[in-house]
Amino acid sequence: MASRHPPRVYRSLAEHYDKIFSPLRHPLDLARKRLLEPLLGNVKSACDLGCGTAATALELARRGIRTFAVDLSPAMCRVAREKVRHAALPVQVLCADMRSFRLPEPVDLVLCECDALNHLPARADLARVARAVAQALAPGGWFYFDVNNARGFERYWTGEFWIEREGLAVAMHNGYDPVRRRAWSNVDLFVREGRLWRRLQERVEEVCWTGAEIREALKAAGFTAIRCHDAAPFFRGYPDFDRGCRSIYLARKQLRNSPAPSSASRSTKK
Ligand SMILES: C[S@@+](CC[C@H](N)C(=O)[O-])C[C@H]1O[C@@H](n2cnc3c(N)ncnc32)[C@H](O)[C@@H]1O
Incomplete structure (x- = not known):
């Protein structure tokens, strides 16, 4: 059963998060640019889920995308709001749980980067997040996220x-x-x-899933065209992040009235 417990969220780390984890920004930015760039031209609105200090939300807003940023940690939301204010960009920061969040309007893209998904208290919570994301997306919208795997x-x-x-x-x-x-x-x-x-x-x-568990949760929530990329090529020069350690998923919410997803959805090997 999915956990109803509040997840442990960042408190003391929030204020220092950017300084500590800045080396992860480059590979994450690189992956996003490579894998999402072809879609971004059609993205008018987006949500950065588990946004942390809103680095990605700000990047999207800079491109003129109407952006929401969601995080459960009040300390992270505080830092995110401060950065948004400083950048004078129109990002709306919402303090909410990714298992049950709601946005004021449907968006074209939801991102959840830097293994924010793995922070869920229970593996079964993934199904709740997939449903909440599907609900937040417009038909045909995209869900992009990375996860740590068992090997990682x-x-x-x-x-x-x-x-x-x-x-x-x-x-x-x-x-x-x-x-x-x-x-x-x-x-x-x-x-x-x-x-x-x-x-x-x-x-x-953090918790972890197999690729099959992730696909199952995505399909059950109505996602199709599920693609999985190994993150290793984006982490060159990071010896611990070799093949199989981390995966990046891109899935599409079904267009209205489209048939149920077939088992032959496209994939690359994890
Ligand atoms: C490793 S940080 C990643 C932050 C950001 N996505 C990035 O790329 O730097 C994980 C974030 O997920 C948030 N988080 C954890 N559980 C959450 C939940 N259930 N709902 C929303 N946010 C959550 C944490 O507060 C934290 O800010």
Whole structure:
């Protein structure tokens, strides 16, 4: 059964998220440009789901796309709103759960980047998100997202990671349970305040799916033309992100009155 529990969302990390995870922006931007560019000409409105600090929402708004940005974390929404205000771009930031969010109007594209989907509390929640996204999309609209796969969790969600940035040090104590297919990261964050360092803590948890489970959830929600791309070509120079670790999906909501999706929807191998 799908979980009704509120997911753990970013609190302490939100304010420092861009600084810590900025190296992931380049491959994510590259993938989006390569895989979505052919569609973007027809996209008038979009939603950045699990938007974090709204980096992608701002990028879309810069292109003249009417953009909504949705995140469950009030701290992330605060940072996102501040960036939107600073950029003076018309992005509407909504604090909502991706399992039940509603937009004021249907959009042509929903994106969910940087494994935001994996943050769901239970694997069964994917079906709820797929339905909510289908409801948010106009007929024929697109759903674009990336996910960490089991191989990725085995590679980069186990062991200790140490990240240093100006005025910031992060120790991530990661683990992955392959039986429950759940990963966790206990994060110690040290923020310099004058001559002292403040210690903050955060726990991030993720779940993972097989490609078949993802396709099943998408099809059940009315998506067709489901394509899956391995993310590795976009992560060249990131030794842990090799083939099979992370996948990028693009699926299309059925056009009104079109027949049910056939099992022969196009795919590339995960
Ligand atoms: C790893 S961050 C990715 C942020 C952004 N998409 C990016 O590309 O940088 C995951 C985001 O998903 C959000 N999130 C987690 N669970 C959520 C949920 N159930 N509904 C909406 N947002 C959620 C978190 O608060 C966090 O901002």
